[in-house]
Amino acid sequence: MNDLKKQMDEGHLQPGDRLSSVVDLAAQYNVGRSTIREALSALKAMGLLNIKQGGGTFVKAAPAEADPVHPMQHYADLWEGRAASLRHVLEVRRVLETGCASLAAQHRTEADLAAFRQLLADMERSEDEHFIEQADVKFHQCIASATHNPLLHDLMESLSLKLHESMKDMRALWFYAERSSAERLLQEHRHIYEAIEKQDAKEAMARMELHISKVEQVLDEKNAGDHHLQRSQTRS
Helix, strand or coil: CHHHHHHHHCCCCCCCCECCCHHHHHHHHCCCHHHHHHHHHHHHHCCCEEEECCCEEEECCCCCCCCCCCHHHCCHHHHHHHHHHHHHHHHHHHHHHHHHHHHHHHHCCHHHHHHHHHHHHHHHHCCCHHHHHHHHHHHHHHHHHHCCCHHHHHHHHHHHHHHHHHHHHHHHHHHHHHCCCHHHHHHHHHHHHHHHHCCCHHHHHHHHHHHHHHHHHHHHHCCCCHHHHHHHHHHC
């Protein structure tokens, strides 16, 4: 399955292309026919293939930009573990960042606000998704800095590596939850900034809670990551 997915991603298999028969694919990959059928079914469930009964299997067109996809479509075999890791990060973020947003609204300075505005401008101007992901992480670190509590700043710094590792998945899940675009996500960051600017601690906390909960909602749809989470709780 991974090889077929890679061929689609790299353009070797184009929308409309017909795949070889199950028999031929089984011979090509030196696996049983049932393994091929399972792989094709998984790719179909991910929205990548169109299987016509008695008519063959065809590559589907990529989803339009206005129709975000679940990140599981990019790495189905690894998704359970990634989802479990995301749950752990989100739990920490909920505890830490909602409180940070509230305190930032109370203690922010003009210099803090200028830093927020610069990051939002960077996120708006850039078309480099990797750069935007880094700016997204910095935005959340900036919130911790705006609390002017060195312990909270250090805690967010220690979390930054995990944030960098998981930001791509988090952003993809946010787009999927909202069925929306990068502009809508940028607007949500602006709302958090505006609450902090107005020194509305309650609103800043609520905006941050909403921001985090949307990612969790998508994970909850199929209890993604719960198995790993329950297993780690059992060990403890």
